[in-house]
Amino acid sequence: MPYDFDHSPFRHGTDSLKWQRYGTALPLWVADMDFITPEPVLTALHQRVAHGILGYGAPPEELTETICARLATRYDWAVTPEQIVHLPGLVCGLNVVCRAIGGPGDGVLVQTPVYPPFLAAPGNQERRLLTAELTAEPDNGWLYYRFDATALAAAIDSRTRLFILCHPHNPVGRTFGIEELRQLAEICEQRDLIVCSDEIHCDLLLDGRRHTPLATLSPDIARRCITLMAPSKTFNIPGLGASFAIIQHPELRQRFKQAMRGIVPDVNILALSAALAAYRHGDDWLRELLVYLAANRDFVVDHINRHWPEIRTTVPEATYLAWLDCRDAGITGNPHHFFLERAEVALNDGAAFGPGGEGFVRLNFGCPRATLVEGLERMGAALASR
Ligand SMILES: Cc1ncc(COP(=O)(O)O)c(C=O)c1O
Structure with a gap:
């Protein structure tokens, strides 16, 4: 059509x-x-509004199951419904992760230049921001960014607990390949870091490229990984705030949920309808x-x-x-x-x-x-x- x-x-x-x-x-x-x-997203929203009552939302099982089915089909990733934690926004998720991991003064590593809330989230939660710069190489006159594994490892100190990855990367537009992801995973494993992989742009790969979620690389990286995803950028519904975390390790998931308590509102009822329609029919x-x-x-x-x-x-x-x-x-x-x-x-x-x-x-x-x-x-x- x-x-x-x-x-x-x-x-x-x-x-x-x-x-x-x-x-x-x-x-x-x-x-x-x-x-x-x-259009199916708009129809779902019209139907929800026409009902006339806009009370508190509760994520329908159908939505969680649809997300799991999508992760399996698109990325060959077996995720169960209880491993999904619904969130009212990805930036909220970044802040919850910083709050959940480590304690005041502990280090959080990010690769710059990067989406500005990555730089603010550690300080918001009394964590210490550590940065490692991506390197820009001229490639036929274009700019092409890579990361330097040695520089990245060198930026980690004894109190670093968390690495936040942007994959695909905003603003440099890179989608990291399997070899690069392996290198990143290895560093996180060797230095015993939890990794938060912000994959909000995972559906927006151009030229037929295929996204590989970091957590699918190995069982070891899966158990230390918090992946953040959303239909918001993909289907242009960012104002609704529908998003979710995938956390496969039960204890890590518990820490994340504990850090959400009292400060993270439920996902609103319009966002739930829109997310379901987008994933099913978009x-x-x-x-x-x-x-x-x-x-x-x-x-x-x-x-x-x-x-x-x-x-x-x-x-x-x-x-x-x-x-x-x-x-x-x-x-x-x-x-x-x-x-x-x-x-x-x-x-x-x-x-x-x-x-x-x-x-x-x-x-x-x-x-x-x-x-x-x-x-x-x-x-x-x-x-x-x-
Ligand atoms: C990498 C990344 N994470 C998170 C967000 C924002 O997410 P949300 O609007 O759900 O807080 C953006 C928006 O541009 C983004 O590029």
Whole structure:
């Protein structure tokens, strides 16, 4: 069935964070796409609202079973319903993990540049943030990120208890391959770390790539792994907050649930309906979405290559986020401010993504092609007037 990704409803004045924060600037920032969610999700939501009572939600068994079936089909991962812990958001999950593992002053390791809540969660829970920078290698003029296993291991100290992995990685768009995951798993095993693998973007692999959940590598990594997933990015329902953790080791799961007590609300009843409908009936839409996103990605990287050779970009393997190195672009000051003020285009400021992010911006291409064209034209005009 053909889906229309070329048009988007007008989002100004709809209490959208993306469209409100920067006023009239064209928003190509936060990870929220300008696409209407699949029709079965909307139907499920209409039906839920039509019932008229919006009381506390209780995750239906059907949803948990659907998630388990999906993990088995897509990733060959045998997960049982009791191993799923429903959550009202992934950032909430990151904070719960930091709260659950270790004690005040213990270290939490992350690879930067990274989605900013990874940097904030340890401190929010009185843990110590440790960072290891990913290394960017030029690859045919593009930016390609890898991690350096030696540098990663060197960042671990005697009080490090937790490693938080972003897989696929936001903002660098990498989907880590089995060999890389093995190396990461080995480090966690040798240093006896719990690992939290944020796999929120796992359904958004481009060009037919296949996601491998970290926990599927071996029974040993599975027992020390907390995986976070959600239908929110995949089906563009991030405002509903439906998400979940997969924790196979019973004691680890108990610690996680204990850390949730009293502070984590139940998943709301609309999110439950939307998640179930999305997972059951959204995959045709998802297949076409991925084709559209890959074409948008190609358009962005081709545009940058042809018109702005002084800016280097990643070629994302997953996500709808491109990561642009503007350090040689002759921009005075912060490129996020430059594009906001001179182009009226709102991008994410790379500096917020931690070490290795300064001088970069993140561009969200999860939007109709016409919006992307307008954004790039505005950016081009600003660059021409430097
Ligand atoms: C890696 C990653 N984790 C978590 C989130 C946010 O999750 P939530 O909105 O469910 O808190 C995002 C959103 O961009 C993300 O990129």
